[in-house]
Amino acid sequence: MNEVEKPTPKDKEVLVRVQAASINYGNLVLLKGEPKLARLAFGICKPKYVIPGGDISGKVEAVGENVRMFEIGDEVFGDLSSCGWGGFAEYVAVPESALASKPKNISFEEAAAVPMAAVTALQAIRNKGKLQPGQRVLINGASGGVGTFAVQIAKALGAEVTGVVSTKHVPITQTIGADYVIDYIKEDFSKNPERYDLIIAANGNHPISVYKRLLNPTGTFVAVGGSYNQTFQALLLGPLYSMWSKQKMNSFLQRANQQDLIFIQQLIEEGKVHPIIDRIYSIDEIVEAFQYFEEGHSKGKVIITM
Known part of the structure; x- marks a missing residue:
């Protein structure tokens, strides 16, 4: 020190x-x-x-x-x-x-x-993902720093939320409001037959082709964390996928923003985020x-x- x-x-x-x-x-x-x-x-x-x-x-x-x-x-x-x-x-x-x-x-x-985790989740969901009320959201890594905020913010904005976590983190993900929880230890979420309007990758190590398959035809994928391989695929291949499809495959880097922080402050004081x-x-x-x-x-x- x-x-x-x-x-x-x-x-x-x-x-x-x-x-x-x-x-x-x-x-x-x-x-x-x-x-x-x-x-x-x-x-x-x-x-x-x-x-x-x-x-x-x-x-x-x-x-x-x-x-x-x-x-x-x-x-x-x-x-x-x-x-x-x-x-x-x-x-x-x-x-x-x-x-x-x-x-x-x-x-x-x-x-x-x-500050950083909540604003990252907000900007990924609202700004990059352009989430609308009633849409279906999948959050891979829903129990981590960004993921726990992503679940709560997506719910506060009116989404139906599915979280992907390990077995020991299933209870906390349910507690913070996820409508559905996939335990990736017991179930391969990449084989899930459901389709989503928005996928947030806050963790994980999957080819972005997996996320592309899980999206609706006009859905959006946003990578905010996970392995280097997952991140770089989103950065390098995402624009190519997006060019030839109505699906959007994005990488994302948070930017500190006072107004976004104030928005999060209000959600917390309203009891919608903790x-x-x-x-x-x-x-x-x-x-x-x-x-x-x-x-x-x-x-x-x-x-x-x-």
């Missing part, structure tokens, strides 16, 4: 005393530099950002000039991935545009679980936290408290 100077907020920045943060896939990419292509953004030979950590929750301790949205003492949460990271620390200076007011009905730990936490570690246990996260079997989010 290293000591650094306490940051000072600049123009339009606030100083947040961090209460909790969460681990996301981007943190692993930043630290390990894999896949190699990601080094163009995160640093060729060493990490470009000294302190990782994207999702945070905490209290505003100081404000810079021209800050309009927040005051000292406000409880906030946000995604720092587009403004220098730095969430795994006691304090971080953040542009006010990266934050929203913390939902009043959840804890700081729960709030830290939300973050799922698997484990909570202290900052002194951050190595163990990353080791557990990297195993890839977490149920919801892994949280770091300061």
Whole structure:
């Protein structure tokens, strides 16, 4: 653990005393530099950002000039991935545009679980998938960080949702509102006779031809996670499939967005979405936290408290 100077907020920045943060896939990419292509953004030979950590929750301790949205003492949460990271620390200076007011009905730990994963799910479902009420959605990896939010957001937007998970995660997937749950240990979902209007791949390792077969003739597939093979197939072959068919096969990369975060905040306060936490570690246990996260079997989010 290293000591650094306490940051000072600049123009339009606030100083947040961090209460909790969460681990996301981007943190692993930043630290390990894999896949190699990601080094163009995160640093060729060493990490470009000294302190990782994207999702945070905490209290505003100081404000810079021209800050309009927040005051000292406000409880906030946000995604720092587009403004220098730095969430795994006691304090971080953040542009006010990266934050929203913390939902009043959840804890700081729960709030830290939300920003990146929930906004990823929202943008994949609403923006890329263009989900309409009454449509049928399949979510592969429905018990993970993005997947648990995807199930709840799709339900909140009026969809019928089927989640694909392992046996031990069937109960939680039912609890968060999935209409149907496929246990991939017992059943090969790729042989499912059902067809879907939207498929979200939040995990998994399947050729995108499998997802194409499971789509309705005008359905949409969106890859937001899973194996490198699955991701690169969506990136490279998806446009070709889409060119010759009414089906759309998309890869997707989340972008931090304050208005989307505020939308999620409202869903949480309305009781339509609730973050799922698997484990909570202290900052002194951050190595163990990353080791557990990297195993890839977490149920919801892994949280770091300061």
